[in-house]
Amino acid sequence: MPSLRLTAIRGPYAPEFKARMVELVRAERSPEQLAKEFEPSANAIRNWAQQANRDKGHRSDGLTTPEREELRQLRSELLSAIGACNGWSTRVVRQPDTRIWNTAR
Known part of the structure; x- marks a missing residue:
C-alpha cells in the first residue's frame, strides 16, 4: 500500500522573501540549492526568477x-x-x- 504524504498548505510568500530568493539566484545559487536550504520548491524559486526577469525586460516570453x-x-x-x-x-x-x-x- 502506498504511503500517504501529508503536506501543509501555506499562504503566499512575502514579496521581500521572493526578492531575496531572486537575488540569490542571480548571485549564482541554484534554485535546487535554495530549495534544500529554504522552504519553497526549486520550481517556485525558478518561476520567481523568471518573472523578475520579465519585469526587468530581460525576458519577453510572458506578461510582466x-x-x-x-x-x-x-x-x-x-x-x-x-x-x-x-x-x-x-x-x-x-x-x-x-x-x-x-x-x-
Missing part, C-alpha cells in the same frame, strides 16, 4: 507583473459586465477551465 494585474482586473470587470447583462446574481463561480457558471438564478 503589471500586465498580469491589468489582465486580472479586466477579466474581473468583464465577468461583472457579462453577469449584469444576463441578470446573474453577484454569486458567479468561475471554474479553472474559465467556463462561467451561475449558481443562483
